[in-house]
Amino acid sequence: MRKERLYELIRFGIVGGTSALLHYGIYLFLNIYLAVNIAYSIGYIISFVMNFFLSNYFTFRTRPSLKKGIGFGASHLINYLLQISFLNIILYFGIPETYAPILVFIIVVPINFLLVRTVLKSSKF
Numbered sequence: 001m002r003k004e005r006l007y008e009l010i011r012f013g014i015v016g017g018t019s020a021l022l023h024y025g026i027y028l029f030l031n032i033y034l035a036v037n038i039a040y041s042i043g044y045i046i047s048f049v050m051n052f053f054l055s056n057y058f059t060f061r062t063r064p065s066l067k068k069g070i071g072f073g074a075s076h077l078i079n080y081l082l083q084i085s086f087l088n089i090i091l092y093f094g095i096p097e098t099y100a101p102i103l104v105f106i107i108v109v110p111i112n113f114l115l116v117r118t119v120l121k122s123s124k125f
Contacts, residue, residue, distance in 0.1 A: 008059060008060060008117070009113070011058055011059040011060075012055075012059050012113050012116075012117075014058075014059075015051060015054040015055055015058060015059050016051075016109055016112070016113070018050075018054070019047040019048075019050060019051040019054070020047070020105050020109070022043070022046065022047045022050060023043040023044055023046070023047035023101070024043070024101055024102070024105075025043075026039075026042060026043035026046055026047070027039050027040050027042075027043040027101055028098070030042055030043065031097060036087075036091070036097055037084065037087075037088075040083075040084065040087060040101065041080075041084070044080055044083070048076055051076075052064065052069065052072050055072070055116055055120060056068065056120060059116075059120075060116075060117065060120040060121055062120050062121070067124075068119065068120055071119035071120075071122070072116065072119055072120065074119070075112070075115035075116055075118070075119050076112075076115075076116075078115060079108060079111070079112045079115060082107075082108050082111065083104050083105075083108050086103070086104045086107055086108060087100055087101065087104050090103050090104065
């Protein structure tokens with residue numbers, strides 16, 4: 001693995017971890033008052049905005065643009081659909097609502113890295 005790719009992966013982990021913690025914290029708080037899917041979705045949206053800017057400026061050292069925002073949004077739409085699907089599958093098998101998102105993050109984060117890196121590093125965006 002090239003050195004720069006390794007540093008990207010480390011920075012992605014930092015940004016992704018921060019975003020996941022924000023998402024999870026919002027989810028835990030809102031899950032007290034709202035249905036699980038709504039709480040999860042609101043947390044996702046809020047962490048998405050932070051993730052977009054940190055991914056551009058810190059992780060991949062690119063500049064945000066409308067095209068990148070659209071591509072990032074599309075990759076995160078796929079990511080969101082994977083996450084909400086896995087969340088409901090995991091809940092179906094009886095994993096408590098408190099712990100289910102942690103398993104979702106473990107499954108989906110590597111896929112998300114590849115999607116986001118492709119969008120933000122592509123010359124088409």
